[in-house]
Amino acid sequence: MIAIDTVLVKVASRCNINCRYCYIYNMGDTRWATMPKRISHATITALAKALGDLSRAQQRRFAVVFHGGEPLLLGPKKLGVLLAALRRALPSDYPFSLQTNGMLITQEILDLCSEYRTSLGVSIDGPPDVNDRYRIDHEGKGTHKKVLEGIEKLQNHRDSDFLYTGLLAVIDPESDPCEVYNFFKTLNAPSLDLLYRDGNHSRLPYSKASFQSTENGRWLAQFLDIYLADKKPLKVRLLDDMIKLVLGGCGTKEGIGANDFGIIVIDTDGSVTKNDTLKSTFNGADRFTRRWSVFTNDLTEVANSSEFLAYHTLQRPTASACLSCPELSICGGGMLVNRWRDDSGYHNPSVYCADQLFLIGHIRNRVADLLVSHEV
Numbered sequence: 119m120i121a122i123d124t125v126l127v128k129v130a131s132r133c134n135i136n137c138r139y140c141y142i143y144n145m146g147d148t149r150w151a152t153m154p155k156r157i158s159h160a161t162i163t164a165l166a167k168a169l170g171d172l173s174r175a176q177q178r179r180f181a182v183v184f185h186g187g188e189p190l191l192l193g194p195k196k197l198g199v200l201l202a203a204l205r206r207a208l209p210s211d212y213p214f215s216l217q218t219n220g221m222l223i224t225q226e227i228l229d230l231c232s233e234y235r236t237s238l239g240v241s242i243d244g245p246p247d248v249n250d251r252y253r254i255d256h257e258g259k260g261t262h263k264k265v266l267e268g269i270e271k272l273q274n275h276r277d278s279d280f281l282y283t284g285l286l287a288v289i290d291p292e293s294d295p296c297e298v299y300n301f302f303k304t305l306n307a308p309s310l311d312l313l314y315r316d317g318n319h320s321r322l323p324y325s326k327a328s329f330q331s332t333e334n335g336r337w338l339a340q341f342l343d344i345y346l347a348d349k350k351p352l353k354v355r356l357l358d359d360m361i362k363l364v365l366g367g368c369g370t371k372e373g374i375g376a377n378d379f380g381i382i383v384i385d386t387d388g389s390v391t392k393n394d395t396l397k398s399t400f401n402g403a404d405r406f407t408r409r410w411s412v413f414t415n416d417l418t419e420v421a422n423s424s425e426f427l428a429y430h431t432l433q434r435p436t437a438s439a440c441l442s443c444p445e446l447s448i449c450g451g452g453m454l455v456n457r458w459r460d461d462s463g464y465h466n467p468s469v470y471c472a473d474q475l476f477l478i479g480h481i482r483n484r485v486a487d488l489l490v491s492h493e494v
């Protein structure tokens with residue numbers, strides 16, 4: 119059986135904002151419109167039972183991540199029901215976290231998350247001019263001001279040391295990395311994670327000119343230089359992981375390095391799906407052939423199935439360019455979603471291959487310089 123380390127629960131299928139680059143709503147998939155807007159009480163009960171059974175069967179801790187759409191659209195009352203049910207079903211040391219756009223954070227929500235030991239990560243892409251180019255509401259207005267208000271509530275909560283786990287930013291290679299880095303430092307985040315935009319060979323990510331272009335790699339290399347020059351740096355997970363990998367250690371992030379992750383996604387109707395970012399490849403790409411559901415199936419049955427194994431194995435790249443690549447152990451072939459091409463499926467290097475090679479080369483040079491200067 120594949121060990122499950124993360125269960126991602128989609129608690130709301132809609133979002134209160136409309137990011138231009140969003141893989142759920144703006145990249146071709148339309149199935150979200152047929153899903154229940156919010157997880158129901160019946161699904162919460164079935165989910166709690168399924169997760170309790172999985173926990174006993176695999177005897178190994180997994181993390182539970184609440185996601186959307188925007189998970190706080192669930193509202194405090196039902197969020198409390200969900201968290202209470204899952205806390206009753208699972209051992210107390212299982213980490214719970216929630217990824218939010220921050221706009222709906224209230225004191226009541228934070229008190230609930232504190233009570234049920236659920237930490238929050240907030241998505242924000244940088245200062246107002248960077249964030250509001252893409253992270254807009256349904257009227258096309260920027261969201262930055264509201265998100266900052268949410269982050270401020272999070273920072274000021276009596277339990278913020280536990281609750282505030284960090285920020286998640288999608289890279290905009292047209293932004294100034296110095297301005298972005300300095301902005302994030304003002305938010306006193308315990309950590310920052312950076313993501314490439316979703317996209318693939320047939321539908322290039324926003325702001326990527328071609329497969330050969332390196333704008334994202336160059337942006338990250340500049341960001342790395344600012345980071346390394348900072349005497350009191352932010353914790354930047356993507357860069358920390360890549361530096362560790364270059365030095366021969368292990369990464370902790372899906373999509374880089376050679377570690378595989380066992381991730382199950384539960385949708386608002388209780389169905390079991392693949393990683394939902396695959397929605398950006400083709401309509402229905404995140405669906406298994408089998409219609410598994412927490413109402414009718416044991417999650418160990420899913421984790422034991424040949425279809426789940428085949429999906430899990432796809433984390434390892436299959437393209438000959440990757441298999442013979444000297445940087446495979448660092449890059450890992452990138453995220454599955456970024457390998458897609460309409461005529462050859464996932465059998466390609468990442469659409470960010472040139473960016474990755476540029477960044478890894480830069481990290482190698484910087485690490486070598488630092489080791490030499492340290493010896494001197």
Ligand code: SF4
Pocket residue numbers: 435439440441443444445446449450451452467468470471472474475
């Ligand atoms: S995506 Fe590119 S850099 Fe990454 S392993 Fe494949 S060939 Fe190497």
